[in-house]
Amino acid sequence: EDKVVQSPLSLVVHEGDTVTLNCSYEVTNFRSLLWYKQEKKAPTFLFMLTSSGIEKKSGRLSSILDKKELFSILNITATQTGDSAVYLCAVRGHSNYQLIWGAGTKLIIKP
Template identity: 90%
Template sequence: EDKVVQSPLSLVVHEGDTVTLNCSYEVTNFRSLLWYKQEKKAPTFLFMLTSSGIEKKSGRLSSILDKKELFSILNITATQTGDSAIYLCAVEGTGGFKTIFGAGTRLFVKA
């Protein structure tokens, strides 16, 4: 059965800390892995990863994929209170329409 597992489920850090969020997956015919940030409402897109070893960066956020070990990490450096959110990992498999989401990591950044 296809699955996406995120860890930790929740995390509390102080402003300025660096955090690493994990996403492991087992999906038939992998196509891509996506990271989303979900605050109060709809998820917003962060990254899409399709190739191993190529880091994607956006400001203080970065992500990398390991297709051999079937996992991805999302790093956030110098965290701010505005980074508090649920971070969702999703993997697309067969047909391009089968997207499996993980349960998310709930990050809380204390001032």
């Protein structure tokens, strides 16, 4: 059965710290891995990764995929209180449309 596992489930850090969120997967016919940020209700898209070893970067956020070891990490440097959210990882496998979602990592940034 396809599955996506995120760790840790929750994380509390202080403003300015750097955090690393993990997403591991076992998905048939992997196509892509996506990261989303969910602050209240609607997840918002962060990154899509399809190739190993190529870092995607947006400001203080970056992500990389390892297709050999079947995981991805999301890094946030110099964290701010506005980074507090649930970070969701999803993987597209053999289905053309269906994403398999992890349970998310709840990140809390303390001032």
